[in-house]
Amino acid sequence: MPRVNIVIPAYNAEAFIAATVRSALDQTFTDLQVTVIDDGSRDATAANAALDDARVRVISQENRGMSRSRNRGMAEVDSEFVALLDADDLWHPEKLRLQLQALQDRPDHDFCYSAFDVWHGEARPDYFAQPRQGSIDESRSGWIYPVLVLDNYALPSSVIWRRSAWDSMGGFLTDNQQTDDWEYLVRASTQHRFVRLAESFVLYRQHPVSLSRRIPATNTTEMMRADLIRRFGMSSPPGHDVDPVALQRFQHKGWANFADAHCAKGDLALGLKTFAGLLRRGPYRGATLTKMGKSLFRRWVPND
CATH class of the missing domain: 3.90.550.10 (Spore Coat Polysaccharide Biosynthesis Protein SpsA; Chain A)
Structure with a gap:
């Protein structure tokens, strides 16, 4: 063996x-x-x-x-x-x-x-x-x-x-x-x-990805992260703690990137709805507004 x-x-x-x-x-x-x-x-x-x-x-x-x-x-x-x-x-x-x-x-x-x-x-x-x-x-x-x-x-x-x-x-x-x-x-x-x-x-x-590739309608990464936190908590094993500020930052980035992809090249309504949720919940509202503006610009003024 x-x-x-x-x-x-x-x-x-x-x-x-x-x-x-x-x-x-x-x-x-x-x-x-x-x-x-x-x-x-x-x-x-x-x-x-x-x-x-x-x-x-x-x-x-x-x-x-x-x-x-x-x-x-x-x-x-x-x-x-x-x-x-x-x-x-x-x-x-x-x-x-x-x-x-x-x-x-x-x-x-x-x-x-x-x-x-x-x-x-x-x-x-x-x-x-x-x-x-x-x-x-x-x-x-x-x-x-x-x-x-x-x-x-x-x-x-x-x-x-x-x-x-x-x-x-x-x-x-x-x-x-x-x-x-x-x-x-x-x-x-x-x-x-x-x-x-x-x-x-x-x-x-890494393989070239077609620009026409369909953007997923579900943010599976952030859904999985939420499920992992629900199952294992913020300290696993006990005494080894997740940084709550870092977690919040990663969660925001994951949802903002998902919204950006849809606003720029995918389902505009879904992208705007996701951005609206981020603005409603906070934090990082300034960064969210900036990203939303850039993604809409890319949709309406494509560079390709």
């Missing part, structure tokens, strides 16, 4: 999956297996993922979505540690070695994550060649619920954790792929300590 199993959910990822799997296999830590869940792809994802390497296992299923694919992958593996990797991201070769070292040094911590670079697919040979030291970011290590409920600093592709923690917690929710991973990690942060590596170990691929 390998010490680490890397679960990669993949859907129509033929253009990226081979490079992603190779970045996992090219780790300096080698006691690993890669489990690719081909989620009903209609292209060559499954064939491209295999790489003719015995350490790669490809499991095909009907399309069920990201969260169910992650749960399926975890159900199929039995290793001391598990890690996630999205089908279009890449890892630095020292990622697993240094994360396992961090968890070995802190046996009372069950999750390790790292910084990451936002990436648009350009060649980055320097990124993979640069050595890493494995330095720890203490400000976002330990009981991190108070910061993680504010913003999802833990990119799924950066996380490795003890299989025992997965077994005790259960899997990802499968309600909304935009927030399922955040919910899982916040839930984990109320029960387990995290350690964060300060250096970047992941290239997080």
Whole structure:
């Protein structure tokens, strides 16, 4: 049994999956297996993922979505540690070695994550060649619920954790792929300590987004944040407190950005209604009015 199993959910990822799997296999830590869940792809994802390497296992299923694919992958593996990797991201070769070292040094911590670079697919040979030291970011290590409920600093592709923690917690929710991973990690942060590596170990691929893409009618991020606060409170575990001012600032930003998107390019009535709610409730009324004015200007005077 390998010490680490890397679960990669993949859907129509033929253009990226081979490079992603190779970045996992090219780790300096080698006691690993890669489990690719081909989620009903209609292209060559499954064939491209295999790489003719015995350490790669490809499991095909009907399309069920990201969260169910992650749960399926975890159900199929039995290793001391598990890690996630999205089908279009890449890892630095020292990622697993240094994360396992961090968890070995802190046996009372069950999750390790790292910084990451936002990436648009350009060649980055320097990124993979640069050595890493494995330095720890203490400000976002330990009981991190108070910061993680504010913003999802833990990119799924950066996380490795003890299989025992997965077994005790259960899997990802499968309600909304935009927030399922955040919910899982916040839930984990109320029960387990995290350690964060300060250096970047992941290239997080960003894809061009069509301007005509439909803007969601529901602010799922802020609805999830409200649900997390309702479930876990402002201190979880007790003594590790969420900063109420910071929480209010993040909530305002989330709703203001939602309103801005709709006023500028989406459902104008919904955007104005959301702005009106922010003005009615306060605070930050000045900033709200300024943002509303800018978003309406962008709607009526488009620059494209």
